[in-house]
Amino acid sequence: MNLERYRRQILVKEFGQRGQETLSKKNIVIIGGGGLGSNSANIFVRMGIGTIDIIDKDTIDITNLHRTSLFTQEDVGKSKALILEERLHAINPEAHIRGINQKITKENIESFVKNADVIVDGTDSVSLRHLINNVSLHYNIPWVYAGVYETVGMIMGVLPQKTPCFQCISQNIPESIPGEIPVLGSLPATIASIQCNETIKLLLGKPLAGLIIYDVWDQCFDVMNIKRNPDCPVCGKK
């Protein structure tokens, strides 16, 4: 590993050379390469995560460009996962990057995430997040939820059987919201940055913040301390 590249980061006392070396050995899987996933992938590869898989079946659409990172207008119509693989490799050739141009399903999710140290949420659907949540609990793999809507973002790291899971906080949420989800262009980058911080802390064994709610328009930042629900159908005692 070329430590010079990370010199300014290693100077951060909470992080240090030990943090850098730890990240270089970690394997993360980002599910979804859109607004959140492209921004988090960009940050993770620069910070020095050793292995990054990005899974997304979609192609880049002109309507993605206002909130994504690394994509250009020339990429419209191309695979998000494969373009991200190419760009991330160019940013940091030391990292092992794999763009996987496939749709995540209940049947195949295990094969993609079973070796992950953490799963990073870059999806745009509630049902996919429930799928990630289930596999996380089943295989004891932590994951970091993030979502955006209009000017509001939420982030929560899930440590299986230790912290509340996604089901614990989302029982009233319908599986899908009709119509297109409105998103301010600056929001996913902001929320993905916070999601990356929580992910890095998780990888370094530091305590997580809880459910973070950030409205970037009003500059209203909250951290909610929620307990696990013992009756949760996913993480509760059966």
Next chain:
Amino acid sequence: MIITVLVFGRYKDFAGKDQINLDISIGNTLRDVVDAFVKVYPAAEKDKSRMMVTKNKMYASYDAIVSNGDEITLSPPVVSGG
């Protein structure tokens, strides 16, 4: 009875503060708390069926009964865009 409710996210802006008092009846549920909140702050109406509600730091169903001294929080619904 008067209960104190902690509010998060944009509900703090609606209320202009981070905790509010609501008047509900004995035996009322969290649904009644949500209804009382929306009545005072109609801007939250669109979230009415999806709000994140906790009772004593735990996510709770709208059917849960509220007792005197419970710590109730109301937050905007979990967001799902990416």
